Amino acid sequence: MIIPGSDSQEVAASLAAELDESLAAVEYERFADGERLVRVPEAGDRAIVVASTASDAAHVELLQLQDAASARADEVVTVIPYMGYARQDKAFEPGEPISARAMARAISTGTDRVLTINPHEEAVTGFFDVPCSSIDAAGRLAEPLPELSEPLFLSPDSGAIELAEAVRDAYGGGETDYFEKIRHSDTDVEIQPSDATTAGRDVVLIDDIIATGSTMSTAIEQLSDPARVFVTCVHPMLAANARTKLANAGVDAVYGTDTIERAVSAVSVAPSIADAL
Ligand code: R5P
Numbered sequence: 001m002i003i004p005g006s007d008s009q010e011v012a013a014s015l016a017a018e019l020d021e022s023l024a025a026v027e028y029e030r031f032a033d034g035e036r037l038v039r040v041p042e043a044g045d046r047a048i049v050v051a052s053t054a055s056d057a058a059h060v061e062l063l064q065l066q067d068a069a070s071a072r073a074d075e076v077v078t079v080i081p082y083m084g085y086a087r088q089d090k091a092f093e094p095g096e097p098i099s100a101r102a103m104a105r106a107i108s109t110g111t112d113r114v115l116t117i118n119p120h121e122e123a124v125t126g127f128f129d130v131p132c133s134s135i136d137a138a139g140r141l142a143e144p145l146p147e148l149s150e151p152l153f154l155s156p157d158s159g160a161i162e163l164a165e166a167v168r169d170a171y172g173g174g175e176t177d178y179f180e181k182i183r184h185s186d187t188d189v190e191i192q193p194s195d196a197t198t199a200g201r202d203v204v205l206i207d208d209i210i211a212t213g214s215t216m217s218t219a220i221e222q223l224s225d226p227a228r229v230f231v232t233c234v235h236p237m238l239a240a241n242a243r244t245k246l247a248n249a250g251v252d253a254v255y256g257t258d259t260i261e262r263a264v265s266a267v268s269v270a271p272s273i274a275d276a277l
Contacts, residue, residue: 005051
């Protein structure tokens with residue numbers, strides 16, 4: 001039985017179809033004081049809770065879903081398509097928490113195992129007190145791309161070059177390269193141009209997540225006379241005015257997966273989750 005989080009109903013429905021499993025008709029309520037309540041009507045022998053934690057409310061709801069499901073199922077598997085707080089995977093300044101570890105510990109209390117998609121750092125899987133594996137869904141990002149001319153698959157930093165290679169391989173050809181990124185603050189990102197030439201070519205920029213859009217919009221502005229520019233990512237957070245920033249930077253299209261359900265979620269990670277379950 002698939003138990004969806006309220007913000008992950010699309011990916012949960014796709015996963016239910018992939019696995020030919022039932023989808024629980026969970027009820028979601030919100031009290032006047034802001035607190036939440038869920039009702040899980042049935043859970044089967046194995047409850048598969050599918051809930052991204054892209055907001056604080058979604059974190060709370062996931063813990064509630066796990067608790068309700070564990071009372072009704074022999075086994076609880078937790079699928080977190082997008083794991084929030086994963087980017088705070090260390091204490092960057094004295095006195096800061098390792099937020100990813102704190103979240104992982106809480107989530108571990110209500111489940112037998114965890115699956116998550118392209119966490120920001122693979123090491124976060126080690127923060128869980130139950131077995132946790134990551135799924136690489138980057139290859140799926142090639143699916144919505146149109147036919148490309150002299151394609152260049154570019155990541156905004158060296159850490160994301162494997163994503164660019166995965167998309168290039170799934171697309172079936174093209175060059176890969178990366179920018180050097182220097183982050184001065186949350187919204188101030190300096191990017192130094194790559195070696196590859198971009199004039200007259202279709203450029204596909206790839207990252208694990210687009211949050212404020214600063215990294216990608218800065219990268220687009222560094223491209224010299226490209227033919228078309230496509231931006232794609234696993235987790236399309238697109239907070240605040242990120243989509244507008246990308247449009248104003250000159251992007252031709254933005255694509256993401258349904259780990260975070262947005263208008264740009266053009267491809268589902270459900271087949272990758274189904275393979276891993
Ligand atoms: C950082 O290392 C990540 O891979 C992304 O590049 C970053 O989180 C994107 O954030 P933003 O869209 O706010 O620049």
